[in-house]
Amino acid sequence: MTETVRYMERTRDYYRALGYPSDYVWAHFDDVTFARLDKPLSQARIGLVTTASPPDLGNRDASGQRRVWSEAISAAPAKLFTDNLAWDKESTHTDDRASFLPVEALQERMAEGMVGGLAERFHGVPTEYSQRKTMEIDAPQVLERLRADGADAALLSPL
């Protein structure tokens, strides 16, 4: 089997080449909490979360700070803004939104009865250098919005 890409190593090498004196410190935890799905999958409502931004960049405030944003899945745009994210721009493209936010594929699975339903909205969470902002500001907002949508579980698909 082909060896998987070591992204941490490549990222370190790239930023060292740019001349940054210290390496990025990725989040690392010894403990991982685990919540069980408390109902059959066929009765569960799934919420979707992406790292992409809205096409109009409407999740930026006046200072340029990026915020958690939400949109109805029935109004999910054909494309989302992804240029600011570190994806493989030499090898692929993100013109097919379903390749990173699988609304249609999950709707098919719902129609087959594999899953109970989809939450009415999907949510976008910014990819931030600051892990503290993600943990203390963005993640609680995502949780609040998923609960407001009646989601029983979430599928998260970072680019």
Next chain:
Amino acid sequence: MSLVARHLEANGMPTVIVGSARDIVEYCGVPRFLFTDFPLGNPCGPPGRRDLQRVIAGQALDLLGSARAPRTIKRSEVVWPSDDDWRPRYGRVKPEEIERLRKLGEERRERQAQSKKPG
């Protein structure tokens, strides 16, 4: 996104991450992870391939319902549908680019310093 998953789980909401940067997600530690070995950007399936996207969505849902312990990782058997080997390319620093990258870094730091100046 791993940090978001951890927060949701700690508050009782089960999650599954579908992603392609396996080392980063594993290093963080998350409850459920479906690894799709694709170029970064299309974790849920190759663009335009609804058939493969459907398979991957099914695998993610399966994992959501079947995992019994944290750090449950499944590798999707869906293969990137191209002979082009993208793996060596992404983010690789080529020797001939070292000088250009060094200058790029200098320019970036200069811009950041300017933007922090008052007024």
